[in-house]
Amino acid sequence: MSEQINSPLNNKNEIKSDAISLHNVNYVGKINLRVNEIDFDLRKKINDFLGYELPSNNKVSGDNKTRTLWLGPNEYLILCEDNERYNIINDLRSNLGSDFFAITDVSDYYLTIRLSGKNAIDVLSKSCSLDFKLNVSEKDTCAQTYINKATVLIDRLSEENIFDISVRWSFAEYLWEWLSDSSREYINEN
Amino acid sequence: MFIIDCPYCGERDQTEFTCHGEAHIARPSNPNEVSDEEWGRYLFFRNNPKGIHFERWTHDHGCRRWFNVMRDTVSDKILKTYKMGESRPEVNE
Numbered sequence: 001m002s003e004q005i006n007s008p009l010n011n012k013n014e015i016k017s018d019a020i021s022l023h024n025v026n027y028v029g030k031i032n033l034r035v036n037e038i039d040f041d042l043r044k045k046i047n048d049f050l051g052y053e054l055p056s057n058n059k060v061s062g063d064n065k066t067r068t069l070w071l072g073p074n075e076y077l078i079l080c081e082d083n084e085r086y087n088i089i090n091d092l093r094s095n096l097g098s099d100f101f102a103i104t105d106v107s108d109y110y111l112t113i114r115l116s117g118k119n120a121i122d123v124l125s126k127s128c129s130l131d132f133k134l135n136v137s138e139k140d141t142c143a144q145t146y147i148n149k150a151t152v153l154i155d156r157l158s159e160e161n162i163f164d165i166s167v168r169w170s171f172a173e174y175l176w177e178w179l180s181d182s183s184r185e186y187i188n189e190n
Numbered sequence: 191m192f193i194i195d196c197p198y199c200g201e202r203d204q205t206e207f208t209c210h211g212e213a214h215i216a217r218p219s220n221p222n223e224v225s226d227e228e229w230g231r232y233l234f235f236r237n238n239p240k241g242i243h244f245e246r247w248t249h250d251h252g253c254r255r256w257f258n259v260m261r262d263t264v265s266d267k268i269l270k271t272y273k274m275g276e277s278r279p280e281v282n283e
Contacts, residue, residue, distance in 0.1 A: 057198055057199065057200075058199060058200065071253065071254075072198060072253035072254060072255055073198055073253070073255065075253075075254075129202070129203035129205060129206065130202075130203075131201075134200070134201065135200070135202075143199070143252070144199075144251065144252045144253065144254075145202070145206060145251055145252060146206070146251045151251050
């Protein structure tokens with residue numbers, strides 16, 4: 001449980017207001033899954049294991065145990081409780097046997113920042129080229145893009161503006177400072 | 191700034207992408223038998239047309255997949271994007 005104890009976000013001041021909130025989401029298990037786009041038998045095994053279908057382009061699916069994000073036509077990111085991740089990796093491996101796939105534990109590779117509030121999209125739009133009317137415009141959608149100079153994965157958790165932004169560990173402090181600076185004008189209004 | 195339609199992610203900003211040169215260049219299937227000149231042509235010689243050009247692009251900051259683009263080098267207009275492995279689209283003059 002102590003893997004992220006030295007996270008660069010641990011001592012940051014979180015923001016909490018009606019307009020904008022910025023939180024550090026610790027201890028999320030993140031499993032990268034690569035599986036051939038046209039290997040339908042293997043995909044069925046994965047669907048059976050997860051209990052739901054792998055998401056289609058730019059979508060997210062999940063249940064109360066795992067949440068699976070589409071990263072590419074043959075690539076997915078499975079989110080879970082941190083202490084569940086070894087169980088899931090081992091179970092998935094033994095279920096899929098010797099088929100052609102790859103599972104990589106990337107829990108410590110990404111850190112997750114949760115940005116929410118009514119001005120969340122205004123903050124993101126300052127430095128992100130996505131059109132938020134077309135991309136991540138509804139619940140359970142995701143997009144990989146970049147915010148200013150940092151490559152990120154944006155996951156929309158609800159119709160309300162709640163975004164989980166996963167970023168590489170080494171870019172996390174930079175992104176946090178960027179988002180926190182971008183948020184300031186909306187907080188001063190209150 | 192212009193928009194590129196990634197075959198997987200949909201319309202995204204150009205800055206998320208990188209161009210990797212001409213598409214549909216097949217490696218000779220018999221590399222031991224081709225002459226140095228033919229091999230040199232395969233390795234180094236590229237079309238530089240004024241008009242329709244076929245290119246390979248990657249969506250680096252998105253799905254990280256490769257795909258092909260049909261672009262007009264005069265107007266810079268992207269006429270079509272299509273997945274790797276799909277055949278070269280017809281050009282209507």
